[in-house]
Amino acid sequence: MSIIRSYAALEQGQPLQAFDYDAGELKAHEVEVKVEYCGVCHSDLSMIDNEWGGAKYPLIAGHEVIGTITALGSEARGLKVGQRVGIGWTADSCQHCDCCIGGKQVLCQNGTTATIVGHAGGFAESVRAGWQWVIPVPDDLNPEVAGPLLCGGITVFDPLLRHNIQGVHKVGVIGIGGLGHIAIKLAKAWGCEVTAFSSSPDKTQEILDMGAHQVVNSRDKDQLKALRGQFDLIINTINVSLDWMPYFAALAPEGKFHTVGVVLEPLAVPAGVLIGGAKVVTGSPTGSPLALRQLLRFAARTQVEPTVEVFPMSQINDAIQHLRDGKARYRVVLKADFE
Incomplete structure (x- = not known):
């Protein structure tokens, strides 16, 4: 078994609780990332509150992940264990439809897999995604503030x-x-x-x-x-x-x-x-893996940093309430503190 600790909404709109789940065997095209930081987005609140309908509980939100690779599936390419990477709104796409072949994976004709919809997100010690959606983070980009770039x-x-x-x-x-x-x-x-x-x-x-x-x-x-x-x-x-x-x-x-x-x-x-x-x-929705790579490189070169407030992940409910109250200036980021 591969047990991952997380914070999950067990019911609609309820405070998050500590929740362990079995992630199963890592798929051949997947990458597992140990979470260092994870932004909190209004989309996370929408899923927790089931504002869009169709949310399934337990629900593990979080889709602005910065962390380091701990495991690579046999088909993962261009990445290495220990590398700092990011995962945004999209965790996977089919890779064979016309949009995917054309470099527009975010418009995948067979439907992308959102990191927090029917998938365990980044309010956790680890998260998984298809390797093309695991985005290398430049060395000169501050990991504490980089997460919100991957969605917002x-x-x-x-x-x-x-x-x-x-x-x-x-x-x-x-x-x-x-x-x-x-x-x-x-x-x-x-x-x-x-x-x-x-x-x-x-x-x-x-x-x-x-x-x-x-x-x-x-x-x-x-x-x-x-x-x-x-x-x-x-x-x-x-x-x-x-x-x-x-x-x-x-x-x-x-x-x-x-x-x-x-x-x-x-x-x-x-x-x-x-x-x-x-x-x-x-x-438009978010962007392709190429656009995400271009964004992180551009942000690193020009020193563009989102303005963030950092909370320990163990204080996740305080962080979520801070966002609900409209007090965030301007993005909330959680720092993983499971150990």
């Missing part, structure tokens, strides 16, 4: 790659929380002119310190109107409905409005808005 980071980095954004472009970011603050830091390091849209004027100086060139009050119609026709890309990170028309109007010709926030209501987009400026409304 790649979520806002992929739009830069997808839309061929360059340093000459203007990028707007709606919502400066766990996702938005990383988007600002990455877009600034990418060389872009960055505008933050925030409903919290008291955070203005803090947002400027993150790298934004200007902060716009998202509740000020006059400020929004003054930005008409400026942005090559606007990334929406919030999951609540707004009046989207001022943001569509703020796009430059051929500009892209890209949402990574899961807004439950349909986005009302008049056809004339799209046709008149050849504008585009898009969305």
Whole structure:
């Protein structure tokens, strides 16, 4: 048997409890990673609370893992025992459909295996994933803060790659929380002119310190109107409905409005808005293994680090409550302390 210690939700919405489980035999294509750090994401809370439906308990969440390899399956390639690596939202994909063969594994036609959906995640001493989704961590990237890059980071980095954004472009970011603050830091390091849209004027100086060139009050119609026709890309990170028309109007010709926030209501987009400026409304999940590797290398080279608060994993319920209370600035990270 291969017994792994973890913290699991035994019932919907309940505090996590210590939970040991038998992981079974390591599959040929899998890698086992000893967890050093694991970020806490709102998606973890959604699974624990079964907000999306279909959660199965006991549920072991955690999908922003940084750790070291302890075992390699016989088919794992390009990795070695003792190497520091990361595992994000996706733990596996089929590797043989057109999307996987084409390097778009995150869009796997047979369905990706999410690290925390029907799979044991990183709120544990060890976690497993298919070797292609086990991402090498550069030596000069701080492991304590790197975990959130593997979910929140790649979520806002992929739009830069997808839309061929360059340093000459203007990028707007709606919502400066766990996702938005990383988007600002990455877009600034990418060389872009960055505008933050925030409903919290008291955070203005803090947002400027993150790298934004200007902060716009998202509740000020006059400020929004003054930005008409400026942005090559606007990334929406919030999951609540707004009046989207001022943001569509703020796009430059051929500009892209890209949402990574899961807004439950349909986005009302008049056809004339799209046709008149050849504008585009898009969305995306996380990113491919290649994009994840590129992100970690870029973050290491430019010293982009998410702003985190670190809790011992043994205080996981305190950390989760801190996030539930909206007090996180801006990502919560757990440090494994099983030994």
